[in-house]
Amino acid sequence: MMKTFYFFWLFILSLFSVNSVADDITEFDYPFLLGNWYWFSNQQDGIESEGEKYRAMHVMFKSDYQFAMRLLRTDGKVEQWTGDYDIDDTNITFISSNEDDQMHTYLLNYNRFVLDGAHFTKLAPENLAGNWRTKTISGQDVADNIAEFALSLRPDFLFSAEISNQAGKTKEHRGVYYLEDDQIVLLYEEGQHDSHFVLNGQNTLTLSNKHFGMEAILNRE
Structure with missing residues (x-):
């Protein structure tokens, strides 16, 4: 039985x-990376980076090594770009047309992604x-x-x-x-x-x- x-x-x-x-x-090789990740500033005035202040960020990673990223500025404007990414156990590099490659350190588990110290949370489909x-x-x-x-x-x-x-x-x-x-x-x-x-x-x-x-x-x- x-x-x-x-x-x-x-x-x-x-x-x-x-x-x-x-x-x-x-x-x-990095299945926990797949999906939609969100970061929200815990400061009312946002977080400054390269002369701009940002309130939120969304990045989506696909298994074909494509990414899509959107950043919400404190003035309400949205910056977005897409491209390829390369990843190893320590660094992730974003590669986009007409932009310099950007390499960042990261930490990852099944529901947390830390990119250069910024903590992202993964959200499942509604x-x-x-x-x-x-x-x-x-x-x-x-x-x-x-x-x-x-x-x-x-x-x-x-x-x-x-x-x-x-x-x-x-x-x-x-x-x-x-x-x-x-x-x-x-x-x-x-x-x-x-x-x-x-x-x-x-x-x-x-x-x-x-x-x-x-x-x-x-x-x-």
């Missing part, structure tokens, strides 16, 4: 399994964070053996996932998650899994894996 339950736990986690686009994400529980599961007889699947995605990029079988046995994983576009990757002690996700309004989350022909529809609790 336990072997059967473990087998179906692997199947449900295969909702977060390999596909061609997500391979690029899971093989990316309505993704929350507690989700299966409405339906389909694909390869999984629905006949799985009683319930629950997924908790926290706004600080921590997650927990729990599956229950018809006999009441449960299996749980906890870890961190990261994402890009419609790909989400769950990273935990024993491994990692990824899937496509779609948010249908505020209260329905669909996870799918074309390789296994599986789909789970979850409702917000």
Whole structure:
């Protein structure tokens, strides 16, 4: 019975399994960098840099080594540019047309990015964070053996996932998650899994894996 339950736990986690686009994400050397990062000045007059004062900054990093950056000045004007970036374990270099390359030191974890001493916070897509529980599961007889699947995605990029079988046995994983576009990757002690996700309004989350022909529809609790 336990072997059967473990087998179906692997199947449900295969909702977060390999596909061609997500391979690029899971093989990316700095996956925690991916996403949208925000910095806000804690001073009413903003922070001065090169003769200008700034109130906020947003930078987006992609796995194809492209970035987009927007800076809000205290006078309300927005500076923005795009380009490529190069990164190692200590420095990140922004490369943009008609601009000198800019190298900065950084620190990084799954939800914090420190760039030359400025602390950035990562934000998840609107309505993704929350507690989700299966409405339906389909694909390869999984629905006949799985009683319930629950997924908790926290706004600080921590997650927990729990599956229950018809006999009441449960299996749980906890870890961190990261994402890009419609790909989400769950990273935990024993491994990692990824899937496509779609948010249908505020209260329905669909996870799918074309390789296994599986789909789970979850409702917000």
